[in-house]
Amino acid sequence: MTREARQEALERHGLVESGDGFTVTLKGFQKAAERARGLRAQGNQEAALMLALEPSDPVRWEYARCLQIDTFSTEAYESGF
Structure with missing residues (x-):
């Protein structure tokens, strides 16, 4: 996986990477x-419990x-990055 492909995968999965790790986008x-x-x-x-939380709940966002x-990570691993 090239850097460009990695960036595209991050965007496709709705993630932004920073020095502190990953942040999920809307x-x-x-x-x-x-x-x-x-x-x-x-x-x-676990999925049922998380879906029962309000969309604004930080725990749901973390999930x-x-x-x-x-x-x-699965996509990156399978591509050999």
Whole structure:
């Protein structure tokens, strides 16, 4: 994965990278909510609990950030970056 491809993947997953780590964007939050709904449908209790929280809850945002970091990391690993 080239640096350009890495940046595109970050944007695709709704993440911004800084010296402190990753921050999830609104786009990333929305994508994470979609993923969490799929996980909830598969019986994932953690996803169900997180979706029950208000969208403004910082814990829900942190869960979304973790979901998006996971999907980005998987893509980066599979590409050999």
